[in-house]
Amino acid sequence: MTKDCEENNSKAIDNGNNGEDRLTDEVHSAASGVFSFQHAKLDKKSSARLNKQKRKFLGGEEQEEEASVGGRNNRMLDGYEPPDVPSVAGLAGLITGCCKPYQKRLTETDVRKNQSRLLFCNNMMPLLKEDENVGNGIPVVVYDGRGKEYRMKFKRWGSAMYVLTSSDWPKFCSEYKLAKDVDIVTVWMFRHRVTEKLCFVISCRWSPPPTIAQGKALHRRPRKMLLV
Template sequence: MRLDEEELRAIILASFALKHFRLDILLEEERDGTEILSEEDGEPEEEGEDERAPKRKKKAARVHGLSRKVRQEEDSDETLNLLLRCNPPEIPPAELFFDGEDMVGECSKPFWKQLTVSDLDGGLCRLTFQKEYVVKALIPLLEDSERPGANKATQVTVFGKDGAAHQMMLKMWAGNKMMYVLSSGWKEFHTHYKFREHCDFVIGWMFRHKQTRKICFAITSRRFHAQKPLSSRIRKSVFKY
């Protein structure tokens, strides 16, 4: 069958239009694909930022926590140098504790410590000693019958800076961390002298009374401007036994 000229022209035009239609579809698909690809390329950056954000927050929190810890401790060189210049005498001053009367026999090296919240806690009611100090300075002065144990305490007389005598118990607390403490009278003692946490530092000695031969302590205090617990650096430098 032969096509006339009009039919042939129509077929050619239709074929040409179909080619261009298919080309437009391909171009549109290619453009769509490019846009989607671009969005996908951008998504990892957003996801990466999301993944890094919690890490940055955690790091910031750690730094903030560290800075808070630093602020919660007294670690200045000024405080360190001030404490290093304070050298307690080797024996308790008689004029301070005993109206000048000589009562001190064998005597330990002086101890001193910054009073903490737990030292003044009404529920705990005890003054703690460093174990190293007790082993080196106190135990050698005690007879076997006087040495505190897990189920054994020693009664002692504690003299304050006004000469008043207070009865307490020297004990060993056995637990996760063994400690030696003065208790059973410590609360009344620190209340009487109005001790305050952090700013008050107690200075004391254990000695054997010349007349009674009983074990005694003499404890006084000094007040500084410290408002926070001392750092480990300062404690290790100052409180050496």
């Protein structure tokens, strides 16, 4: 009986070791496959499918939209280079600590009424105070070129994206008849010299890219242009 038990235990140990060996072999094989895969050249269909899965699991859809339409802080999207400090009625001498201007061509989600937000990338890092938490959102005042005020919230999305959000953003879009692909906004972030609050200035201009302007006739609605 004792001999039989010892033999059975020995077999169990051997089977366990073999299982671990097989598992180790599979892990090494998978790791080798992944390592070699980084040098593989994919066709367009496979690459698109892989990128779709990456966006699904890593949340990169907004980042891709931001990079593909308007560029990341491209200061001369259509040949216009905005000033480092905006000139706004009522703000003379009140703008301090102004960040470099950020431009983007508006996307569909920027002007979608049910989303109520303007998305931009991490070039707009603010000079935050200790009691300001951009993850939770910071109430801010947003000015247009005439000095009109809009109340919004400045908030971080994920690790590298930011939004200005509130019901006042759709009002801004409606006021200037902003549309995707053909309107560009310029955004400045600054501290108000008196209140020391975080503030923004947003100007906009109608500027369709050549591929759109030449590819189809645009119905150009009367709109208020705002350059500062």
